[in-house]
Amino acid sequence: xxxxxxxxxxxxxxxxxxxxxxxxxxxxxxxxxxxxxxxxxxxxxxxxxxxxxxxxxxxxxxxxxxxxxxxxxxxxxxxxxxxxxxxxxxxxxxxxxxxxxxxxxxxxxxxxxxxxxxxxxxxxxxxxxxxxxxxxxxxxxxxxxxxxxxxxxxxxxxxxxxxxxxxxxxxxxxxxxxxxxxxxxxxxxxxxxxxxxxxxxxxxxxxxxxxxxxxxxxxxxx
Ligand code: UDP
Ligand code: MG
Numbered sequence: 573x574x575x576x577x578x579x580x581x582x583x584x585x586x587x588x589x590x591x592x593x594x595x596x597x598x599x600x601x602x603x604x605x606x607x608x609x610x611x612x613x614x615x616x617x618x619x620x621x622x623x624x625x626x627x628x629x630x631x632x633x634x635x636x637x638x639x640x641x642x643x644x645x646x647x648x649x650x651x652x653x654x655x656x657x658x659x660x661x662x663x664x665x666x667x668x669x670x671x672x673x674x675x676x677x678x679x680x681x682x683x684x685x686x687x688x689x690x691x692x693x694x695x696x697x698x699x700x701x702x703x704x705x706x707x708x709x710x711x712x713x714x715x716x717x718x719x720x721x722x723x724x725x726x727x728x729x730x731x732x733x734x735x736x737x738x739x740x741x742x743x744x745x746x747x748x749x750x751x752x753x754x755x756x757x758x759x760x761x762x763x764x765x766x767x768x769x770x771x772x773x774x775x776x777x778x779x780x781x782x783x784x785x786x787x788x789x790x791x792x793x794x
Contacts, residue, residue, distance in 0.1 A: 594670060595677065595704040601788070602704050605687040606755055607712030609657075609743045610719035610726070611769045612776060616712070617685045619777045620784070627681040631689035634668040635660055654734050657742030659750060662695040670703045691751040696758075708787050709758045710780065712769035716744055 603626070605613045617628045632654075639650040646664050653660040673684060686706075690696035700706060720740060727735030734743060758764050765783035769776055 591701040593704050597705045601683045602706045604706050604709040608719050608747045610723040611712035611714040613687050617687050626683045626685045627676045628685045629672050630687040657746050659692045696754050708763045711755050711764050711766045714769040
């Protein structure tokens with residue numbers, strides 16, 4: 573009596589259709605950068621680009637560029653979502669990120685900071701299954717009153733359609749309701765580096781570098 577049946581004795585079942593990531597985490601490093609609006613994500617990303625040669629891709633910047641592209645079919649849609657502080661349907665944002673990554677990979681870039689993304693669970697799951705699993709997430713933790721001051725200051729010069737009190741309030745709400753669950757999800761996977769973002773940019777950056785070294789030492793070789 574055969575103890576173990578060989579699987580070849582059975583007719584093969586059709587494989588479930590599987591979403592295979594476009595890029596492998598063994599060759600490409602993806603670090604997500606999350607935090608409320610005004611938490612300082614962009615500032616700290618610029619530091620990391622300067623010192624460690626990351627490629628910085630901001631989901632918000634890619635959406636604004638797509639919105640401004642004259643022949644874009646998504647321009648009006650993106651405009652409305654951004655003004656309301658809502659999350660643009662993930663198909664648009666994931667496709668923009670995947671295209672931008674592909675362009676950079678063709679140029680030889682392998683280390684990515686994906687800033688302001690994923691801000692909703694569906695985006696997180698789609699990106700990791702379809703584009704590339706992340707290595708870890710920086711989470712910039714900052715109270716709303718601090719972020720509000722920073723955003724109102726930035727609003728004086730940023731020219732952004734959403735740096736006004738009404739839009740800022742909506743963005744805070746979206747962050748708490750929709751984006752924090754993504755941080756919790758990655759936290760449960762042990763993939764979050766939490767940074768106190770209330771201090772000065774230099775102090776925050778010191779914590780960022782320590783967090784990065786812990787997680788990234790082998791790959792960066794610094
Ligand atoms: N946004 C989006 N999906 C994303 C990232 C951004 O829909 O994955 C939209 C959303 O409306 C958000 C806006 O773009 O409020 C601005 O995002 P950005 O990251 O520039 O804002 P920040 O967090 O840097 O203040
Ligand atoms: Mg930003």
